[in-house]
Amino acid sequence: xxxxxxxxxxxxxxxxxxxxxxxxxxxxxxxxxxxxxxxxxxxxxxxxxxxxxxxxxxxxxxxxxxxxxxxxxxxxxxxxxxxxxxxxxxxxxxxxxxxxxxxxxxxxxxxxxxxx
Amino acid sequence: xxxxxxxxxxxxxxxxxxxxxxxxxxxxxxxxxxxxxxxxxxxxxxxxxxxxxxxxxxxxxxxxxxxxxxxxxxxxxxxxxxxxxxxxxxxxxxxxxxxxxxxxxxxxxxxxx
Numbered sequence: 001x002x003x004x005x006x007x008x009x010x011x012x013x014x015x016x017x018x019x020x021x022x023x024x025x026x027x028x029x030x031x032x033x034x035x036x037x038x039x040x041x042x043x044x045x046x047x048x049x050x051x052x053x054x055x056x057x058x059x060x061x062x063x064x065x066x067x068x069x070x071x072x073x074x075x076x077x078x079x080x081x082x083x084x085x086x087x088x089x090x091x092x093x094x095x096x097x098x099x100x101x102x103x104x105x106x107x108x109x110x111x112x113x114x115x116x
Numbered sequence: 117x118x119x120x121x122x123x124x125x126x127x128x129x130x131x132x133x134x135x136x137x138x139x140x141x142x143x144x145x146x147x148x149x150x151x152x153x154x155x156x157x158x159x160x161x162x163x164x165x166x167x168x169x170x171x172x173x174x175x176x177x178x179x180x181x182x183x184x185x186x187x188x189x190x191x192x193x194x195x196x197x198x199x200x201x202x203x204x205x206x207x208x209x210x211x212x213x214x215x216x217x218x219x220x221x222x223x224x225x226x227x228x229x
Binding site: 004033040041042043044045048058090092104105106107108109110 | 120122125150152157158159160161162165206208216217218219220221222
């Protein structure tokens with residue numbers, strides 16, 4: 001199993017450009033998450049999904065959109081990138097509650113995004 | 117709202133010495149508590165977690181943590197540091213199974229030979 005994979009690994013954008021980050025998991029997990037990691041701030045939740053076709057806002061959702069059209073994929077979009085969105089983005093997935101092993105989240109390797 | 121505070125953004129230890137990373141949390145309900153480790157240029161990996169039951173939790177790579185409700189703490193320890201322990205460590209809390217994680221700011225551990 002590949003676990004959680006993310007593409008691309010690195011990206012440089014100019015202010016105002018758009019892009020989509022792709023997260024894929026092969027563990028049949030119901031829940032998926034997008035976080036951003038900034039120095040000294042740990043990871044902050046951007047958006048999450050509790051199942052195919054459903055998404056919800058996290059702690060820092062502004063400037064981002066997400067879609068979960070397939071259970072195994074969770075896309076994060078930036079419609080008009082800003083320098084403040086320079087960060088490392090992590091995707092994670094987990095089982096739904098009550099399905100065995102509790103709520104361990106499995107993380108992808110991250111995408112390093114720079115917005116100039 | 118939940119919050120997590122990790123004391124010390126950087127910790128330096130000698131190889132073979134005790135590793136102690138501090139984590140305090142605030143939560144209005146009994147929490148689920150986690151420690152994750154991040155090696156350079158990698159994603160996060162679960163070290164250990166507390167959900168219910170025994171308050172002393174053992175994890176991978178010789179780490180353990182103790183949940184102390186009265187102190188709202190979940191400190192991480194390892195008796196003898198190894199060079200391979202150099203990484204960043206994150207404490208996290210959630211309200212219940214399957215709920216969203218709130219992370220602390222992280223503690224970067226440097227191990228000196």
